[in-house]
Amino acid sequence: MKADEIKGLWLGALGVVIFALTLPMTRLAVGTPDAPQMSGPFIALGRAVVAAGLSALFLLATRAPWPARxxxxxxxxxxxxxxxxxxxxxxIAMRHVEAVHASVIVGVLPLATAAVGAWLHRQRPSAGFWACALVGSALVVAFAVLRSGSAGLSIQPADALLLAAMGCAAIGYGYGARLSQHMRAEHVICWALVLALPLTLPWAWASRPHAVLAASAWWAFGYVAVFSMWLGFFAWYRGLALGGTVRVSQVQLLQPFLGMLFAVPLLGERLDALTLGFAVAVIATVFIGKKMPVRAVA
Structure with missing residues (x-):
C-alpha cells in the first residue's frame, strides 16, 4: 500500500471518529418524544448556518479562489x-430511535459510499470486495428488521429515514471526494456550506426553538455544528482523496461500534448482546474487505 493511501486511511479514520459522535449528540439535542428539545429541522439547518459562518471566515483567511464553473x-x-x-x-429520525440502534444502521454507509465512489472515479472493486460490503450491509438490514417489533419483513419509519440518510451521505461524500482531487479538501465543505446558506439561514430561523432548553442540548448542537458539520470533513474529504473513495469508505464500518461506545456514557443507553453481536459482525467485514483489490478502469 502506498504512503498516500496509508495517510488517507488514517485521515479517514479521524473523520470517522468525529462523525461517530454525531448520532449520540443529535439524540441529545433533539431529545425524546417524552422530553423533546430542539426540532430536527433546526438542528440540521442551524448547524449548517453556524458551520457556514466559520467556513466564510476560513475561506477569507486562506484566500480561497472562487470555484471554477x-x-x-x-x-x-x-x-x-x-x-x-x-x-x-x-x-428527524433520532427522536424516535436510540443512538445505539441508529449506529448499527450506519453500517450500510460504506457500501453506498463505495458504490458512488466506484461510479464517479471509474474504479472496479473486486468481487470479494463487493461480497464483503454486501454482507455487512445485509447484516444492517437484518438488524433493523429484527428490531422493528412487527411481524413480517418490515422496518420502522425512523429506520427508513436513516437508510435514506445513508444514501444522501454517500452522494455527498462521493462528489466531495472528487472535488477534493483538485480543490483543497477544507475548501470543498466550506464552499458547499456557503452555497447552501441562502436556504439554510431562513429555514433555520423559522424553525428556531422558543422554549427554554437544557444546556446539554445546546452543547450537543455546538458539537454537530463545529465538528460533525465542519471540521470532520476536513479530515474525511482529504482522506478520501488520498486513499481512494472505494477503499477509505470501508473505514466507516468502524463507525457503528464507536457510536455505541459514545452513546452508552453520554445518553445512558443500554448495549445488549444482540446489538453488540450485529455490530461486531458488521465491523469484521472491514478487516476482510480492506484487503481485497480495487482496480482502476482504463
Whole structure:
C-alpha cells in the first residue's frame, strides 16, 4: 500500500471518529418524544448556518479562489447530500430511535459510499470486495428488521429515514471526494456550506426553538455544528482523496461500534448482546474487505 493511501486511511479514520459522535449528540439535542428539545429541522439547518459562518471566515483567511464553473454542480450535489439530506433525515429520525440502534444502521454507509465512489472515479472493486460490503450491509438490514417489533419483513419509519440518510451521505461524500482531487479538501465543505446558506439561514430561523432548553442540548448542537458539520470533513474529504473513495469508505464500518461506545456514557443507553453481536459482525467485514483489490478502469 502506498504512503498516500496509508495517510488517507488514517485521515479517514479521524473523520470517522468525529462523525461517530454525531448520532449520540443529535439524540441529545433533539431529545425524546417524552422530553423533546430542539426540532430536527433546526438542528440540521442551524448547524449548517453556524458551520457556514466559520467556513466564510476560513475561506477569507486562506484566500480561497472562487470555484471554477465546472465545480458548481458537484458542489450543489455535495451540499444536497451532506448539508441538507443527511442532517435533516437523521435529525428527524433520532427522536424516535436510540443512538445505539441508529449506529448499527450506519453500517450500510460504506457500501453506498463505495458504490458512488466506484461510479464517479471509474474504479472496479473486486468481487470479494463487493461480497464483503454486501454482507455487512445485509447484516444492517437484518438488524433493523429484527428490531422493528412487527411481524413480517418490515422496518420502522425512523429506520427508513436513516437508510435514506445513508444514501444522501454517500452522494455527498462521493462528489466531495472528487472535488477534493483538485480543490483543497477544507475548501470543498466550506464552499458547499456557503452555497447552501441562502436556504439554510431562513429555514433555520423559522424553525428556531422558543422554549427554554437544557444546556446539554445546546452543547450537543455546538458539537454537530463545529465538528460533525465542519471540521470532520476536513479530515474525511482529504482522506478520501488520498486513499481512494472505494477503499477509505470501508473505514466507516468502524463507525457503528464507536457510536455505541459514545452513546452508552453520554445518553445512558443500554448495549445488549444482540446489538453488540450485529455490530461486531458488521465491523469484521472491514478487516476482510480492506484487503481485497480495487482496480482502476482504463
Amino acid at each position: 465546472r465545480d458548481w454542480a458537484p458542489l450543489a450535489l455535495t451540499a444536497g447530500g451532506v448539508v441538507f439530506g443527511f442532517p435533516l433525515l437523521t435529525s
